[in-house]
Structures are given as structure tokens and as C-alpha cells.
Amino acid sequence: MAAQTVAFVERVDEALHDSMLQTALERATTRFLGNRAKAVADVDNFEALRNQARAIRAGALAHLDELLARLADNVERHGGHVCWAEDGAAARQYILDLAQQRGVRTIVKSKSMASEEIHLNEALEHAGLDVIETDLGEYIIQLAGETPSHIIAPAIHKTREQVRDLFVRHLGMEPTDDIPTMTRTARTVLRQRFLQADMGISGVNFGVANEGAIVVVENEGNARLTTTAPRIHVAIMGIERICESLDDLGVLLQVLARSATGQRLSVYTSIISGPRRPHEPDGPEEFHLVLLDNRRSEIIGGKYVEALMCIRCGACLNACPVYQSIGGHAYGGVYSGPIGAILTPLLQPDLPDAHKLPHASSLCGACEWACPVKIAIPDLLLRLRADAVKNGKYEVYEPPAMFGWRQAMTNPALYRLGGKMASFGTHLLARNGRVGWLPPPLDGWTKQRDFPPFAPKTFTELWEERKKQG
Amino acid sequence: MTAQPHRRAVLFVTCIVDQIYPDIGFAAAELLERQGVEVVVPRGLTCCGQMAFNAGFRDDAYAVAGRTIEILRNQGDVVLPSGSCGATIRHLYHELFHGTRHEAAAKELAQRTYELSEYLVDVLGVTDVGARYDGVIAVHDACHGMRYMGLGRQARILLEHVAGARIVALPGSDECCGFGGLFAIKQHQISEAMLQRKLTHIAECGCDLVVTGDASCMTQIAGGLSRSKSRVRACHLAEVLANRVEG
Numbered sequence: 232m233a234a235q236t237v238a239f240v241e242r243v244d245e246a247l248h249d250s251m252l253q254t255a256l257e258r259a260t261t262r263f264l265g266n267r268a269k270a271v272a273d274v275d276n277f278e279a280l281r282n283q284a285r286a287i288r289a290g291a292l293a294h295l296d297e298l299l300a301r302l303a304d305n306v307e308r309h310g311g312h313v314c315w316a317e318d319g320a321a322a323r324q325y326i327l328d329l330a331q332q333r334g335v336r337t338i339v340k341s342k343s344m345a346s347e348e349i350h351l352n353e354a355l356e357h358a359g360l361d362v363i364e365t366d367l368g369e370y371i372i373q374l375a376g377e378t379p380s381h382i383i384a385p386a387i388h389k390t391r392e393q394v395r396d397l398f399v400r401h402l403g404m405e406p407t408d409d410i411p412t413m414t415r416t417a418r419t420v421l422r423q424r425f426l427q428a429d430m431g432i433s434g435v436n437f438g439v440a441n442e443g444a445i446v447v448v449e450n451e452g453n454a455r456l457t458t459t460a461p462r463i464h465v466a467i468m469g470i471e472r473i474c475e476s477l478d479d480l481g482v483l484l485q486v487l488a489r490s491a492t493g494q495r496l497s498v499y500t501s502i503i504s505g506p507r508r509p510h511e512p513d514g515p516e517e518f519h520l521v522l523l524d525n526r527r528s529e530i531i532g533g534k535y536v537e538a539l540m541c542i543r544c545g546a547c548l549n550a551c552p553v554y555q556s557i558g559g560h561a562y563g564g565v566y567s568g569p570i571g572a573i574l575t576p577l578l579q580p581d582l583p584d585a586h587k588l589p590h591a592s593s594l595c596g597a598c599e600w601a602c603p604v605k606i607a608i609p610d611l612l613l614r615l616r617a618d619a620v621k622n623g624k625y626e627v628y629e630p631p632a633m634f635g636w637r638q639a640m641t642n643p644a645l646y647r648l649g650g651k652m653a654s655f656g657t658h659l660l661a662r663n664g665r666v667g668w669l670p671p672p673l674d675g676w677t678k679q680r681d682f683p684p685f686a687p688k689t690f691t692e693l694w695e696e697r698k699k700q701g
Numbered sequence: 702m703t704a705q706p707h708r709r710a711v712l713f714v715t716c717i718v719d720q721i722y723p724d725i726g727f728a729a730a731e732l733l734e735r736q737g738v739e740v741v742v743p744r745g746l747t748c749c750g751q752m753a754f755n756a757g758f759r760d761d762a763y764a765v766a767g768r769t770i771e772i773l774r775n776q777g778d779v780v781l782p783s784g785s786c787g788a789t790i791r792h793l794y795h796e797l798f799h800g801t802r803h804e805a806a807a808k809e810l811a812q813r814t815y816e817l818s819e820y821l822v823d824v825l826g827v828t829d830v831g832a833r834y835d836g837v838i839a840v841h842d843a844c845h846g847m848r849y850m851g852l853g854r855q856a857r858i859l860l861e862h863v864a865g866a867r868i869v870a871l872p873g874s875d876e877c878c879g880f881g882g883l884f885a886i887k888q889h890q891i892s893e894a895m896l897q898r899k900l901t902h903i904a905e906c907g908c909d910l911v912v913t914g915d916a917s918c919m920t921q922i923a924g925g926l927s928r929s930k931s932r933v934r935a936c937h938l939a940e941v942l943a944n945r946v947e948g
Binding site for chain 1: 726742744756793880891
């Protein structure tokens with residue numbers, strides 16, 4: 232995957248010219264948006280539910296220390312272990328040490344963006360462990376050697392035909408476009424892996440502090456197998472993904488499933504509180520909860536704290552015309568789409584071009600309106616843009632352009648002069664009243680669009696003339 | 702006609718209308734004057750500052766917007782033929798001026814700032830401006846006006862009363878046209894892809910005129926229509942309402 236080495240503008244270009252990707256994105260985002268609209272209409276007052284969910288998320292972030300401590304205490308009381316991981320390296324080391332101490336050879340994983348964030352698979356595989364993704368989408372991209380391009384639909388960028396080819400090549404499937412056949416093929420392979428595995432690694436949708444429990448939602452049953460079949464279960468949770476009570480959880484689950492997949496409730500909701508108890512017939516012998524900070528605590532209390540309200544539903548991705556155009560990989564970070572354009576500069580600031588992501592938005596606001604917890608995404612993007620400028624990250628032509636613009640907009644004589652020059656220049660370039668070419672950097676406009684010439688006389692001038700004429 | 706209380710409103714045409722589309726400014730002035738509103742254009746009014754604010758150059762935005770706030774002080778209702786610039790004053794100024802000497806004035810200005818169709822329908826109670834257009838009209842909802850000022854209903858009410866016009870639904874009328882200010886230049890490839898989707902929808906709906914409330918979105922859409930040699934035209938809402946577009 233070349234995302235880390237190729238510049239953002241080139242990744243965008245590649246995405247826009249990838250006709251398979253365009254087909255896949257069009258199919259998938261349209262389906263997601265339609266399902267979400269239906270599921271939202273199904274609730275009497277989805278707006279009220281959003282407000283409630285937002286208040287719950289804001290409250291949890293305001294009491295994060297206390298809730299995390301309560302969660303950890305309760306997990307330990309149930310016989311689980313808690314790892315406070317300051318960063319990705321600490322989380323990886325804990326899991327790696329655990330695997331080595333317990334003689335683990337095979338690991339099954341259910342979907343976890345936090346594990347993507349810390350590049351866990353690479354580290355485990357590097358240590359000689361056999362790691363298998365069990366979410367169908369994740370499995371597909373693991374076979375393809377790629378990364379997720381969507382928070383909840385990691386293989387959204389793949390068409391059915393591309394998946395067929397992968398399964399034929401890697402799993403020896405007879406060529407077919409029949410989705411049930413393809414799913415069955417993957418299922419047969421994965422079943423064996425579940426039975427072999429010594430360790431299961433899952434993500435966490437929410438931690439519930441009062442219960443000392445983690446919640447995992449899914450539609451395939453693979454997460455339930457991952458968290459129960461192997462003898463060790465490791466759950467990785469971003470520290471912000473917490474709520475206080477099961478009542479709060481109820482609200483969050485309602486908006487999550489509707490916003491993510493357009494379901495009233497996901498097919499499987501597992502509430503897991505610790506390892507197998509002595510009287511229980513099954514479940515893992517050990518339960519480890521890795522609480523991942525990885526720069527999150529730096530965001531708490533600052534101007535980007537709203538970004539931590541995110542419940543990773545992916546609705547803003549589906550609603551975003553930019554995501555619809557370029558897909559997830561072009562963003563280059565672990566999280567893509569509008570929320571990714573905020574999270575990547577905050578969580579992965581060293582990624583080249585991370586500061587450019589907040590500019591990959593027309594600020595249309597579709598994301599904010601789709602967000603189940605009403606994160607003011609455009610406002611946060613604007614703050615990131617301002618911070619980037621403060622840190623000297625801008626195009627070379629911007630400071631002089633802004634300086635000139637500011638002088639013109641605050642000085643009527645210069646404003647008039649600038650307008651006259653623009654009018655003169657654009658009329659020189661115009662053919663049949665349309666400007667088909669502008670000099671760089673403005674040529675970005677005229678590649679596929681015409682521009683109108685500036686008026687010979689401004690409205691203000693003409694208005695003054697009209698007034699004088701009475 | 703019953704005597705109406707005297708109304709006076711500042712018309713803030715915005716920089717793009719002032720410099721490129723003076724006709725839209727006159728159309729807006731005419732619409733207000735026909736409703737008995739005395740239109741005032743304060744000297745030296747230029748720009749709301751959105752361009753620099755969106756680019757992240759907040760000091761420059763502050764200088765321009767701070768001057769605008771001063772010019773609009775004690776001027777009564779302010780009407781803009783733009784949901785985007787209107788939303789800048791109503792939504793973005795809050796953050797730009799938070800904790801500065803202009804904070805109170807910015808808040809006060811936001812409360813008396815209106816977009817044109819909003820002012821006509823919600824404040825003046827107008828539904829029929831007496832316009833005529835013989836043709837098929839589709840409405841593109843400009844994002845900022847729609848989301849941050851609650852616009853959309855007002856333009857449709859006004860257009861439904863235009864004699865001779867048939868209004869057709871534009872698929873994805875609430876999807877961004879791809880303008881986005883400097884986004885259109887800095888991320889021109891994405892902006893172009895978004896524009897292409899808009900143009901496809903416009904071609905599908907069978908309209909001959911696309912009407913929108915923002916000159917910036919109109920520039921994007923018209924630029925794409927003209928480049929693709931489409932027969933469909935784009936205009937500002939004020940222009941069709943003030944009978945400046947022939948069917």
C-alpha cells in the first residue's frame with residue numbers, strides 16, 4: 232500500500248481515475264445512505280436521540296479519568312487484567328509479551344480500528360505469529376495486503392468481482408460471482424482458524440464503567456467467536472470509548488446501528504465482563520483489556536475534544552461528497568473521511584500531508600448533519616486549518632495572496648484598483664464572455680470550468696452613479 | 702395597497718457580486734424596493750472575510766470582518782444575496798470574534814442578518830414577487846445557507862409563484878456542487894468530480910434553468926455548464942425573481 236509514500240494530491244488523482252473504486256464507492260455509499268435514511272425515519276424523534284447521545288458522550292469525556300478508573304477496577308474485580316497503554320508501542324509490547332508468555336501461535340482478530348491505529352498485525356506477524364482477520368471485509372483486505380478504507384466497511388473499495396478473484400487465488404474457490412458461495416468459502420476457512428486459535432483480539436465499541444464490561448457489536452458472529460473460543464481474549468479500546476451505564480449504552484447503540492448500517496440494532500451485541508467464571512461452561516480463561524491513549528489525553532480539554540465523541544459509525548464518510556469521490560485510502564491515515572481528516576492530524580501528526588487533510592473538504596456540512604452525536608466537523612476542520620497556518624504549513628502563494636486580499640478588502644481605493652485590474656485581465660482572457668484559462672495557481676479553476684470576467688464597473692460604483700442621477 | 706411601516710435594510714451584496722455580478726445586486730435591491738424597503742448600501746462595505754477564515758488565515762479574516770462589523774454597526778437589518786456569507790456572519794463570526802473587542806457587536810449583528818429569500822418570505826411575508834419565467838426551473842440548495850441558516854423552503858415558495866415556470870426536483874439538490882472557496886482551486890480534482898455529479902443530476906432532471914441562492918455555487922455550476930456546452934443555464938435566485946432572466 233503506497234499511501235504513506237505518495238503525496239496526497241497523487242493519491243487523490245489515482246482514486247479519481249480508478250474506475251473499479253468509483254463503481255464500488257457509488258454502490259456502497261448509496262446503499263448505506265438509503266438504509267440510514269430508512270432507519271432514521273423509523274424513530275419518532277431521531278433528533279432528540281442524537282441530542283441525548285451527544286450529551287452522554289460529552290458527559291463521559293468530562294469525567295473520563297473517573298470512568299476509566301471505575302471500568303478498570305470492575306474489570307479486575309471480575310478477574311480480568313487491564314493494561315494502560317500510553318501509546319501504540321506500549322500496547323503492542325503488552326500483547327506481544329502476553330502471546331509469547333502463553334505460548335500463543337495463532338491469533339484470530341475481529342474488527343478493531345484501534346489495532347489498525349497501532350499497526351498491531353505487522354508487529355505480531357513480525358514476531359512469527361499467525362494472525363487472521365475474521366470480519367469478512369477485514370479478511371478480504373488482509374488477503375489483498377491492504378488496509379481498511381472505511382471505518383465499518385473496510386473492503387468498501389472492492390467490487391464483488393475483485394473479491395471473487397482474491398478468493399480464487401488465495402482460497403482455491405471455483406470462480407463465481409455468487410455472494411453466498413463466496414461467503415461460505417470464507418466461512419469454511421475461518422471456522423478452522425477459530426478452533427485453532429490460542430488468542431482472540433477484538434476491538435471495543437463501548438466500555439461500560441459501572442459494569443466493568445466491554446461491548447462489541449457486529450453482524451457476522453465472528454466477534455463473538457473471537458471473544459469466546461480462544462483461551463485468551465484481548466480487547467483493545469481507545470480510552471474515549473467509554474460510557475457510564477447500561478442506560479447510556481442503550482441510547483448509544485440505537486444511534487450507532489442506525490447511523491452505521493441502517494439497522495435498528497446490530498445482529499450481535501456482546502456485553503463481555505471478564506473471563507470465564509468457575510461455574511461457566513465456556514469462554515476464555517483470560518481476559519485482558521488494553522486501554523489505548525495514543526495522544527487522546529492530549530486532546531481532552533482542548534479545542535478538538537468533540538472529535539473524541541466519535542462512536543466510529545462511518546455515517547460522515549458515507550454522507551461526504553469528498554469521501555464519495557476519493558474513498559478512504561487517499562486520506563492516507565488509519566481513519567478516513569471527514570472524521571479522519573480531523574483524527575489523522577491529531578493522532579498521526581507525523582504522517583506526511585496530515586495537515587493537508589483538513590483542506591480536503593468543501594465545508595458543505597453533510598458530515599455534521601449525518602453525525603449521530605452532532606460533532607461540528609466543519610468547525611473542527613477550520614480550527615485545524617488555522618493551526619496549520621500558525622505552524623507555517625500553507626501553500627507558498629497563500630500568505631502574499633492573503634496579504635493582498637486583506638489590503639484590498641480594507642482599503643476602498645485598493646479594492647477599486649484591484650477590481651479594475653481583475654476586470655481588465657479577465658476581459659483580455661475572455662472569449663465569448665467566458666474565461667477558459669487562468670494563470671497558476673488559479674488554473675485549478677479553469678481545467679474543467681469556465682470563469683466569468685469581472686465586471687467593468689462594480690455594483691457599488693453603479694449604485695453610487697444611480698444615486699447621483701436620482 | 703395598505704400603508705406599511707417604513708422599513709430600511711442594508712444590502713450587503715458581498716464581494717463576488719460586487720466585483721463580478723453587479724446585476725445580482727441590482728436584482729436584490731429591486732426585490733426589496735418593490736416591497737417598500739428603503740435599500741441602503743453603506744460606503745466601503747466589501748467582504749465578510751470568509752475566504753481567509755476558511756483558509757486558516759484568521760488574522761486576515763479578523764481584520765476584514767472586524768471592519769465589516771464596524772461599518773454595519775447601528776445599521777438595522779442587513780440582507781445578503783448569499784446564504785454562505787450570511788452563515789459566515791451568523792455562524793462563523795461567533796468563533797472568529799470570541800473573546801475579542803468585537804464579540805458583543807458580532808453577536809448583535811448576527812441577530813439582524815438575513816439572507817435575501819429568508820428576508821422576503823419570513824420577515825416581509827412575501828410569496829409572490831410578480832415574476833415571470835417561461836421554462837423549467839430546478840433549485841440547487843447551497844450548503845451553508847441550507848445547513849447553517851435553514852434555507853430552502855423560502856426559495857421554493859417564491860419560485861412556485863413565478864408565472865410560467867415549472868419547478869422540477871433536482872436529484873441530490875442538497876448535495877454540494879463542489880465549490881467550497883479555495884477548495885475549488887487547491888483540491889480542484891475533487892471539486893471537479895463533485896461538479897460532474899451535479900451536472901449529471903442537472904441533465905437528468907430536464908430543467909433549462911438552475912437557480913441557486915449563492916453567486917459562488919452559481920459560478921461553479923455555470924462554469925461547468927458552459928464548459929460542457931450545456932443548453933441549461935444557471936442564475937441567482939434574485940435574477941429570476943426580478944425578471945432578469947428570459948425564458
